[in-house]
């Protein structure tokens with residue numbers, strides 16, 4: 001039975017895109033925690049936050065992470081805030097190999113500015129400062145729970161990232 005491959009990192013670091021491609025090249029299943037939540041709740045993440053609030057989102061995120069961590073042979077792309085709960089990330093870590101997508105603030109800023117689907121970054125006065133603030137809150141946990149990491153900036157090619165992680169995972173499994 002193959003161990004899971006779990007991708008953690010800040011919003012906009014590319015977890016979903018990289019995860020989907022990794023699942024193809026490694027011939028594994030793919031689950032994105034946010035999409036899983038949206039399917040189960042039949043609502044977009046943005047709507048869950050606006051209609052029910054962040055506290056409710058974190059509760060269901062924990063519930064579905066518990067379900068997802070029971071899977072195997074799966075590449076799991078996580079929401080950026082999954083690591084804020086030690087219980088969530090410990091459950092995921094027990095199920096496999098955790099890679100941190102260590103993306104520069106500049107790169108995160110560029111990518112998240114293009115979309116308005118992330119409630120925690122919408123309607124903020126200074127997006128750059130907000131990213132730095134949230135990243136500072138989470139960085140210790142990203143580093144504490146990762147088994148390995150890949151560095152990403154605006155020039156990084158997605159295929160290089162996929163290839164690097166694939167090699168790390170094969171060595172681990």
Ligand code: S3P
Nearest residue numbers: 010011012034079080081118119
């Ligand atoms: C969040 C990240 C989002 C999503 C939600 C909260 C966070 O996922 O789970 O908006 O707290 O960092 P992505 O990292 O896929 O954008």
